[in-house]
Amino acid sequence: MKRYQLHIDGQYRAPKSGAWFETQNPFTGETWAEIPRGDEQDVDLAVQAAHRALTTGPWAEMTATQRGALMRKLGDLIAQEATSLAETEVRDNGKLFAEMHGQLNYLPQWFYYYGGLADKIEGSTLPLDKKGYFAFTRHEPVGVVVAITPWNSPLLLLAWKLAPALAAGCTVVVKPSEFTSASTLEFAALFEKAGFPPGVFNVVTGFGAEVGTALVEHPLVAKISFTGSDATGRIINEKAARLLKHTSMELGGKSPNVVFEDADLEQAVFGAISGIFAATGQTCIAGSRLLVQRSIHDEFVKRLLEVARSARMGDPMSADTQVGPVTTPPQFKKVLDYIDVAKKEGATVVLGGKKGTAPECGNGWFVEPTIFTGVRNDMRIAQEEVFGPVLSIISFEDEADALRIANDVRFGLAAAVWTTDIGRAIRMSEKLQAGTVWVNTYRAVSFMAPFGGYKDSGLGRENGIEAVKAFLQTKSVWINTGAVASNPFVMR
Structure with missing residues (x-):
């Protein structure tokens, strides 16, 4: 050793x-x-x-x-x-x-x-x-x-x-x-x-x-x-x-990833996956709150689940693995505890929701990629940082409603907007209370771009x-x- x-x-x-x-x-x-x-x-x-x-x-x-x-x-x-x-x-x-x-x-x-x-x-x-x-x-x-x-x-x-x-x-x-x-x-x-x-x-x-x-x-x-x-x-x-x-x-962060009805839905699905399941959700900029416009909610969730179900857990050294283990035993327990909290609060599990037990997970500390629908923004799962592969989906009506929900949290590290309307992109980037706002992308960082948070x-x-x-x-x-x-x- x-x-x-x-x-x-x-x-x-x-x-x-x-x-x-x-x-x-x-x-x-x-x-x-x-x-x-x-x-x-x-x-x-x-x-x-x-x-x-x-x-x-x-x-x-x-x-x-x-x-x-x-x-x-x-x-x-x-x-x-x-x-x-x-x-x-x-x-x-x-x-x-x-x-x-x-x-x-x-x-x-x-x-x-x-x-x-x-x-x-x-x-x-x-x-x-x-x-x-x-x-x-x-x-x-x-x-x-x-x-x-x-x-x-x-x-x-x-x-x-x-x-x-x-x-x-x-x-x-x-x-x-x-x-x-x-x-x-x-x-x-x-x-x-x-x-x-x-x-x-x-x-x-x-x-x-x-x-x-x-x-x-x-x-x-x-x-x-x-x-x-x-x-x-x-x-x-x-x-x-x-x-x-x-x-x-x-x-910490509890970043909103906001998808409007005019977005390129395929790219937005990839952005949602990147935002929460990349790095096993163990990132301060995780897009753990997915805000989807009500008019496309069901279609978007369907597409999201099709991609998320294919995520491969396993050996992080393998080129085929897409979701690795949780890093520490205390964090592993914390993530599972939050999943239980979300269930008790009335959120609906549509994917995952438990410890990873597939053979390729071995003895590692794996949590299945987990998606909740029917989440209200006042639920703990929507307000507290989980720091794991757990996504909360919240629906919204219009631009004003999206901003209200997105900013109604004590964190303000990052946010993203998916839209083909340049005016909307600019308006949202001005009004979202976050140190970094991405438009039609997620998890992009550079040594040249300032990074930090608003609020807590x-x-x-x-x-x-x-x-x-x-x-x-x-x-x-x-x-x-x-x-x-x-x-x-x-x-x-």
Whole structure:
């Protein structure tokens, strides 16, 4: 069995506690590796190393152009190791190899993009209203950044935080999910190969109470960037606020996928399937509320079921598999519990609705692709994030009704509209309360496009030029070029 180590100050090392914990393969249910159980001592070592690298090490002396060159080298190394890293992620989180391999092959683009942006961060001169002064601004790294990442796409969602942080000149300590830490620990080896100085990138694995809290509360940490549940995000944000630390939060979603009667129904069916059954529904942008115009409801559901019934569960490493297992035992139970809740609330199961027991599921934590009709928007299944392959179908009358239902939820991460009417597409995109709105597509993301949520779905934005600003702080510099103070007791 493989035993991993923490990565601190450019070296792999055992946890101070001398303790490890097991990680399981969601497809087989078997333990395949041991993950180091970090604690407050390891956190302090990692943060101290990051702080030294930020303030006194070679990283602090590098020009932005030099930092960008290292990032581009890191991107090259990721491309070389994409297959190996994807295989580790599949073994650890059970998502399809096709999905994870695609993510890992795309991952270098984040480091190329932000590596190129590193020396484009510019201050400006200020047109002052006072004579005898010259003033300008400069943008400096916010400090040591803690990145707390989830179990569904560990390295992709790490890159969304890490790449802009490095471009800004920050140093980083990562706490990956205790369920999927292996790929992040393997990823850390690439930093030395790329030539990054020790301490720029550190990984401390373990549990929230032992590692996460210590990282958030460490006095040398300036910013916390978190992706995960809104419940955990609230706790982290409250702790950070008391300590006046910067935060960015990418939290949950309950995204509406809205199909109008004039839509291309074949494409809309594929979009609905992609929105909820891709990644086994374990994505914050899952289109878990399918809003279908009443005039086409029955026809659309019929077409949807024809496609959904053909979805193949099984080994996520197989090219034929379309739906993999749920990643963790607690999440597996949670999804099944929500299915029971929906049945008790009066929703009608038209597909699935139980544990996957087909031979190809083996001993894995599978939930059958599940579709409910007759869902009201006030049901828990329509208001709470399930994070699994469970779709709620809600009918609507017209555009106004669709908007009312779509926005009647506390989340606002993503939404989609299926229509051939360009005017309707624009109107809906303006009025939907979501950080991302897709029209006639779903699950499209890019390193160039800002991503984040409205309402309870989070704070701040990741990706795009806008993301790097979250890792910078602005300094104003005043230079006296000849102004004479007439009264030293009065503000200049």
